[in-house]
Amino acid sequence: MESRSVLRVVPPVRPRKLAKVPFVELAGGRLRGVVSSGSDPARVYVSAIAAGTHGFSCSTNNNRPCGGLGATLCNHLRTLVDEAVLQYGLDRVARYLRVEVAEGQALTAALRGHREAADAAGVFSSFLRHLTYLELPATTEPLPELAWFPSGAVPIIDGTGR
Template identity: 60%
Template sequence: MLSDWEASSAARVLPPARPRKLAKVPFVELADGRLQGVVSSGSDVSRVYVSSVAAGDFAFACSTNNNRPCGGARGSFCNHIRALIGEAVLQYGGGRVARYLRADTGSLGEPEAGAVISAMTVTRPPQGDTKAAAPVFSRFLRHLAYLELVASTEPLPEMQWFPPTRAAV
């Protein structure tokens, strides 16, 4: 027997663990074996950084939206990556983020962002590959485009996953 949400055409959306502000980190996701997202620049309103941390080895990467490397990500997590981890903990909960990244926080309760960061920086994480930046930024821009749509009950062609069935003749 399927539950109501499994039988519907809409995907179940999990509410955030805690409310978060989107100004600093407008996009965060646990996908492709990484914690990844878009972080706003603190100094230039037209610049954003695409940051990521790989699960397991904690390889990290941070670069601007036009692929210039972050000056702070040299040998350790920059402030953009720390902000990304902090917002991920708010969005998904510290336990889920730590499990996804395979970071041993040693905590029995729900770990805070600082505990997750500390668990990953015990060893010096390697500099990661910036090839993930383009698809992450592309997904972020696609999400922004949905925010600009006028509210409507009409179907969106790109959201229709199944081909239309032919009417019986």
């Protein structure tokens, strides 16, 4: 019997709109991701909300501020939150952001943050790195660049998602 090391990816709670939000993650103490512009198909926004403080930021990948960002969440941030809930589930996202959501309340309504600067370049870099893995051909060979996984197992990409 052949032995393989494969990391299972937790499937989304419900299907997401990848064209609108191609990248969403809970990492670095933030809900962060890349959101497509509603007005310009060539523009994307890097949006983030900090866990605990709920400080939020939104700018283009070259650090131009979002025009809709003010004292409250812009549409890019609202879309990011909605897609994160689809990907990870309301309970997990709320727990990560350390916010209590009342029965029937939207997660965005429970956030009481403020505008703050964030590292858009780092998030966009993670997104671009994520895209490179999608371009890899299917293989049963280990991927050395993924050897940092805590289990010590080196994941393989076998084309089946398993």
